[in-house]
């Protein structure tokens with residue numbers, strides 16, 4: 001009897017590909033006492049507390065040692081604005097020094113830095129002024145960015161001005177489940193415009209000092225498709241959502257980006273009735289999010305066609321406490337990314353979310369996205385088996401698929 005032979009394909013990635021993972025300050029550092037999320041956690045508006053988070057603020061050397069051991073050559077993290085400027089106009093030199101040390105720690109290990117300037121959290125003083133709905137918000141942000149450019153710019157390899165602005169607008173100003181807990185379409189519109197201005201101003205500031213800098217945002221890009229390919233209404237819905245969610249913001253800043261930064265997690269099959277998303281959910285994460293690796297292929301193809309710029313995948317990951325899905329998750333996403341590259345998309349890097357399991361915003365510590373498992377009592381770190389699988393890919397710059 002003949003058994004089918006399983007074919008393994010070797011998929012090579014482009015030379016100098018960045019292989020890394022991502023974090024954000026509020027989710028890993030711990031004790032970010034000067035920002036609006038922290039405040040909302042203390043007043044109970046957010047049900048969970050970030051507390052010490054992963055204590056990454058004190059343990060970054062150890063964490064970067066692990067990243068290095070896992071063969072990662074790049075790392076995305078965010079600078080916490082509320083540490084740098086805890087009171088309006090007062091910049092904390094000690095905290096600037098802290099981030100300088102972080103950047104130096106990465107350099108020492110030969111790990112490229114991808115620095116997010118704003119990953120959703122705002123200093124309390126800024127939030128009290130109405131946050132991004134305040135017409136001067138981009139002016140305040142600009143001042144902070146100037147300080148970062150001056151003090152840390154020499155050590156930053158890639159810049160991400162804003163993380164997923166549409167999520168902040170949607171959750172903070174329309175759904176009202178993230179700070180500033182508003183449900184106000186007019187404020188949402190103002191925040192949208194001010195975040196655009198904030199990016200544009202930052203872009204100019206960074207480029208004035210560093211003309212060669214690589215600057216962009218991290219855009220949460222979902223794959224929307226009609227549930228029934230023949231249904232004109234569903235085709236329309238998919239196009240509409242794709243435009244609003246994926247492109248509206250990007251289109252406004254497309255002249256001010258040096259690369260496209262993509263975060264990918266979601267697939268939505270748009271259905272007219274029952275209104276309005278119906279996924280097949282054949283495999284889902286611990287959060288019930290559908291795992292749909294092929295979506296990233298469609299997204300990359302479209303982004304390439306539209307913008308013709310280098311693309312970096314700045315986030316992609318899965319909540320999986322038992323580490324049963326992560327290996328396949330990474331393998332399958334990389335398969336489709338590789339296919340998009342072969343067909344012309346200029347993808348230059350992949351950042352798994354997240355280096356370590358952390359504080360997942362309104363959901364607390366329950367969802368475990370990390371390559372590294374954290375015991376939040378003892379703060380012990382332990383790479384999960386999938387971390388070693390990913391490490392092999394990072395080392396070889398190729399994927400054994402099949």
Ligand code: FCB
Nearest residue numbers: 024163164220353360361
């Ligand atoms: C993204 C966020 C990131 C993390 C992942 C799971 O939307 O940018 O901070 O929470 O989702």
